[in-house]
Amino acid sequence: MTGPHDAAEYGRFIAADYDALYEGVFDTEGAVARLAGLAAGGPVLELGVGTGRLAIPLAERGLAVHGVDGSPEMLALLAAKPGGEAVSTTVGDFAELDVPGTFALAAITFNTIFALPDQASQVRCFASTARHLRPGGRFVVEAWVPDAAVGPDSQLSTRKLAGGYVGLVVAEHDRASQVLRTTQVVLGGAAGVRVYPVVHRYAHPAELDLMAQLAGMRLEHRWADWHGSAYVSTSPQHVSVYRLG
Ligand SMILES: C[S@@+](CC[C@H](N)C(=O)[O-])C[C@H]1O[C@@H](n2cnc3c(N)ncnc32)[C@H](O)[C@@H]1O
Incomplete structure (x- = not known):
């Protein structure tokens, strides 16, 4: 276990810049279409709803959407x-x-x-999400795949950001605890140079599947993207759909 987790930390650093940095970087349309299809008219709960990139277009499709976030700053931007x-x-x-x-x-x-x-808090997340699902309800997890992306120790890489910004990522990797500590240095925009720390306790898809099983869910789909492309051994990310019961 690490120390107490500060659920507000990410937003404290990045909230004011989040939308500008990631504008056009994600497949937001594809994600919204896929999530709306899986919801099939039923209510949607988004964990880490942020500034509402997905939640607002989902609500515009007529779905009831509730978002949870640790950051009051991110939620204020959404509102x-x-x-x-x-x-x-x-x-x-x-x-x-x-x-x-x-x-x-x-x-x-x-x-x-x-x-x-850590693993314990991720397991609790799956369990508490399952308690909030209707019978047959689904839990969608989009995440990067560790083997494809993580180097052995520390590394410097670039990150795709919105036009006008350059992202450099310095990563320190601890395989033993499955923790990747990154410092994202962003150049561009009115403020010049900014630094955002992000810590990921990553898990391979198989470990996420086990967390889902412990919570009474089973893997229904695993895709490489929001369009249902086949997930293969070189896929850098996955969209996994777990179903309760
Ligand atoms: C990368 S952003 C994603 C926002 C949005 N889902 C999107 O796709 O654009 C992650 C969000 O999760 C929130 N967050 C991080 N850890 C959290 C926690 N333990 N509990 C609640 N929210 C958390 C952050 O404040 C942030 O808004």
Whole structure:
């Protein structure tokens, strides 16, 4: 176990810049279409809802969407956006989810499951998510695949960001604890140079599958992207769909 996790830390550093840095970088349309299809009209719970990149377009499709996030700054940005009022939110740690109601679909996207600092908190996240699903409900996890992306010790790489920004990532890797500590240095924009620390306790898809099993869920689909492309041994990321019961 590491020390107590600060669920608000990520947003404290990045909230004001998040949308500008990642504008156009993600397949947001593909994710929204896939998530809406899996929800099939039922209510949606997003863990780490952030500034509402997915939650707002899902609500615009007529779905009831509830978002949980540890960062009041990120949630304030969501609420201020057009359509943000349609997304209900809770400030809290998604390792210990406790929100009213049950959902047809829960989702945790963009590697956010790895924001939890250790295996125990990730297991609790799967378990508390399962308690918030309706019978037959689904949990979607989008994350990077460790083997494809993690070098042995420390490394420097570039990161794709929105136009006008350059991202350099310095990573320190501890294989023993499956922790990748990155410092993202962003150049560009009005503020010049900024530094964002991000720590991922990563897990191979097989470990996530076991967490799902412990929570009473089973793997229904694993794709390489939001469009259902086949997941193969070289896929750098996965979209996994777990089903309760
Ligand atoms: C990478 S952002 C993803 C935001 C959004 N889901 C998206 O795809 O654009 C991760 C979000 O998770 C939140 N977060 C990180 N750890 C958390 C935790 N333990 N509990 C609740 N929220 C957390 C951060 O504040 C941030 O808004």
